[in-house]
Amino acid sequence: xxxxxxxxxxxxxxxxxxxxxxxxxxxxxxxxxxxxxxxxxxxxxxxxxxxxxxxxxxxxxxxxxxxxxxxxxxxxxxxxxxxxxxxxxxxxxxxxxxxxxxxxxxxxxxxxxxxxxxxxxxxxxxxxxxxxxxxxxxxxxxxxxxxxxxxxxxxxxxxxxxxxxxxxxxxxxxxxxxxxxxxxxxxxxxxxxxxxxxxxxxxxxxxxxxxxxxxxxxxxxxxxxxxxxxxxxxxxxxxxxxxxxxxxxxxxxxxxxxxxxxxxxxxxxxxxxxxxxxxxxxxxxxxxxxxxxxxxxxxxxxxxxxxxxxxxxxxxxxxxxxxxxxxxxxxxxxxxxxxxxxxxxxxxxxxxxxxxxxxxx
DNA sequence: TAGGCCATCTGGTCCT
DNA sequence: AGGACCAGATGGCCTA
Numbered sequence: 001x002x003x004x005x006x007x008x009x010x011x012x013x014x015x016x017x018x019x020x021x022x023x024x025x026x027x028x029x030x031x032x033x034x035x036x037x038x039x040x041x042x043x044x045x046x047x048x049x050x051x052x053x054x055x056x057x058x059x060x061x062x063x064x065x066x067x068x069x070x071x072x073x074x075x076x077x078x079x080x081x082x083x084x085x086x087x088x089x090x091x092x093x094x095x096x097x098x099x100x101x102x103x104x105x106x107x108x109x110x111x112x113x114x115x116x117x118x119x120x121x122x123x124x125x126x127x128x129x130x131x132x133x134x135x136x137x138x139x140x141x142x143x144x145x146x147x148x149x150x151x152x153x154x155x156x157x158x159x160x161x162x163x164x165x166x167x168x169x170x171x172x173x174x175x176x177x178x179x180x181x182x183x184x185x186x187x188x189x190x191x192x193x194x195x196x197x198x199x200x201x202x203x204x205x206x207x208x209x210x211x212x213x214x215x216x217x218x219x220x221x222x223x224x225x226x227x228x229x230x231x232x233x234x235x236x237x238x239x240x241x242x243x244x245x246x247x248x249x250x251x252x253x254x255x256x257x258x259x260x261x262x263x264x265x266x267x268x269x270x271x272x273x274x275x276x277x278x279x280x281x282x283x284x285x286x287x288x289x290x291x292x293x294x295x296x297x298x299x300x301x302x303x304x305x306x307x308x309x310x311x312x313x314x315x316x317x318x319x320x321x322x323x324x325x326x327x328x329x330x331x332x333x334x335x336x337x338x339x340x341x342x343x344x345x346x347x348x349x350x351x352x353x354x355x356x357x358x359x360x361x
Numbered sequence: 362t363a364g365g366c367c368a369t370c371t372g373g374t375c376c377t
Numbered sequence: 378a379g380g381a382c383c384a385g386a387t388g389g390c391c392t393a
Binding site for chain 2: 080
């Protein structure tokens with residue numbers, strides 16, 4: 001019964017504290033003998049002359065100890081969750097070269113180091129009147145082996161297996177090992193319009209995984225099912241892990257920008273060159289950078305419509321599942337909830353040969 | 362076996 | 378008094 005489990009421990013005895021430090025008994029140790037005592041701490045002042053009695057708090061009751069442990073676990077979960085979010089802020093194409101496949105999880109210390117680098121470089125970019133393109137950013141932040149803990153890759157593989165081999169002590173509180181459908185980061189690129197664009201990365205080990213996609217200007221008529229395909233930008237999301245070389249190649253163009261999702265909407269990341277603006281210069285590409293902030297989006301001349309097409313391998317019966325979402329007066333391009341039933345953001349569902357098309361029309 | 366990483370427990374301290 | 382935060386200790390898991 002709970003009343004037994006969480007019964008309060010009596011405070012009854014006192015003892016003189018022995019020594020200044022207490023050794024942690026570990027969570028499996030039996031505190032019962034210690035719990036019988038309240039502790040008095042006799043501590044001398046720094047002057048040493050005045051002995052000062054200082055009461056030391058008694059060990060917490062079992063109930064309070066349990067609740068304190070629970071709070072601590074919750075706190076650590078929040079910290080881990082923040083780390084998980086931070087991991088997705090570090091561009092995958094920067095880390096994948098040395099860390100390995102993007103599905104692998106960065107350690108906490110690695111995440112912090114990469115984030116510091118990323119912030120530093122982005123700060124430099126902001127101060128640089130001649131903004132470097134995305135490729136130079138990637139190059140300058142490229143991951144060094146010194147940032148990587150020696151056991152990272154193998155440990156991450158072990159973590160994958162742990163998902164299927166739950167540890168009773170850990171699964172009760174470990175977070176960040178489940179995959180979620182929301183919170184995607186979608187990177188667009190103008191350079192390619194192939195459905196097999198390699199610069200797409202997912203983080204299946206994360207609970208708010210990221211996705212990278214490419215957006216390409218297609219200056220010729222597209223095979224899009226939408227008839228009013230006026231802006232001619234086509235994106236695709238592939239169920240492939242990002243290959244860094246491809247990623248760098250594909251992100252080297254000036255009109256790369258990013259879409260970020262909070263699970264309900266797609267929002268252009270601030271201050272990234274926008275292919276939406278540059279499309280007006282078609283067919284000649286602009287030499288200057290067009291930057292796109294969320295507030296820019298409604299300024300488009302024509303209402304936007306986001307079409308999203310789920311492409312399965314040819315053998316699948318569901319060859320095309322076009323979804324079209326009008327979004328004329330909002331910086332948000334499309335509510336992702338509308339795509340929920342397609343489970344678009346579960347890379348395994350897309351498959352190795354499947355693809356998602358995203359059309360701005 | 363040593364070392365890295367992690368989750369958890371625990372006690373101390375500070376703050377409300 | 379109780380919660381938040383922190384750091385130390387511990388043990389598990391894994392790799393080199």
